[in-house]
Amino acid sequence: MPTAEELRSKKQVHYDDVKEGQEMPPYVIGPITPTHIFRWSAAIENWHRIHYDQDFAVYHDGLPNVVAQGTWKQSVMPQYLKDLCLPDGWAWKVSFQHRAMIVPGDTLTCHAKVTKRYVKEGLGFVELEVGMKNQDDVETCPGSGTIVLPLRGGRPVPYPFVPPKE
């Protein structure tokens, strides 16, 4: 994952720089520990015991261990797309399904591949196939996303973001 300094000084990726089929830079997170999972529960006040009580997770719910929260994945995916777009692009949409569980010991790789690109109203729209795979190449949340990048020499991406007229 990028450091604060890398995010501070990140150079803009322009629409002109990406091509269909291109893999965007991945994020690697982990290995995830029970403490990371517990910290997320505490931060958002999610008291469900499957996230911090191993006996409950295993013996009551039949899970392999405590498990990472869907809300964490739901927050990391927009973060990943945001960082791809910094400093002046916009992570507009992301959608995904919840598939494989994330458990302590997992090292996760967020990934994105360009599936389609087009210009509308002077802005570059890039559609992506996205997901988060574990160290065994198992997909935990397959999905898609749309980011908006400025064209080189083009107009700035509006903020707040205004979607194009259909």
Added chain:
Amino acid sequence: MSCGKTYLTDEVKALVGVTGERVPASLWGIEREGLRRFCQALMDPDPRYWDDQFARTTKYGETITPAIYCTYLDRTPPGAEDPVTRAFRENPASDGIGGVRRGRGALPDVPTELKRILNAGNEIELYKYPRLGDNIFSQAKYASIAERVGSDGSHMLIVTAETRYTDQQGQLLCITRASTIRR
């Protein structure tokens, strides 16, 4: 091949478009300490969330929060009944969250005998980052309810609830859509 009865009744279909009340989604608005805890738990060190001087030089012009942060601000107010104590008082083997209590702005239950609820996926649309001091409001609605037939012929409902988050000026921040499978 279908071998079950339909669960997409007229009563269920009538829920599509039903919208809850627009309600405050944050207790005291967005404050810096909660934001620090959230960003550290998310493992996002972006200085746009904590370095005011740097944030002023960005296109946002001020310190912002992760876009999705506004969806996590519905907290138990001080003085209210402790939900953790209540959950274990009602059931000593509680899962920690207890029975769902419907709060203000919540949508009505789906009238179905299908009791098992599985998370089918999430969609998020982002329009503006929340800022320090913002008060957040949310409004939920049933966006769609569809029926599918599983490979074993059993019927299930796919229920999608959409929630719009806005700030105190009514500016749209984000829209989330959470789909659940009822089977």
